[in-house]
Amino acid sequence: MDAGTKKQKRNQRLSIFELEALREAFRQSVRENDVAEAEWAQHAELFVRRALQKGDRLTRA
Incomplete structure (x- = not known):
C-alpha cells in the first residue's frame, strides 16, 4: 500500500451508524x-x- 492510499484511509469519515456501533x-x-x-x-x-x-487485518485479507 502506498502513502497516498494510507492517507486516503485516514481521511475517511465514519457514518453515524458506524459511530453508534463503535460506541x-x-x-x-x-x-x-x-x-x-x-x-x-x-x-x-x-x-x-x-x-x-x-x-x-480485515482489509489486508
Whole structure:
C-alpha cells in the first residue's frame, strides 16, 4: 500500500451508524471488563488501538 492510499484511509469519515456501533462496542467492553468510570479514558485508548488493528487485518485479507 502506498502513502497516498494510507492517507486516503485516514481521511475517511465514519457514518453515524458506524459511530453508534463503535460506541456500543465500547460500552460492552467496559461492562465485560468491569472498567471503573475513572479508567474509561485509558480503556478507550486501548479499545481504539485494538479496533484499528483488527480493521487493518480485515482489509489486508
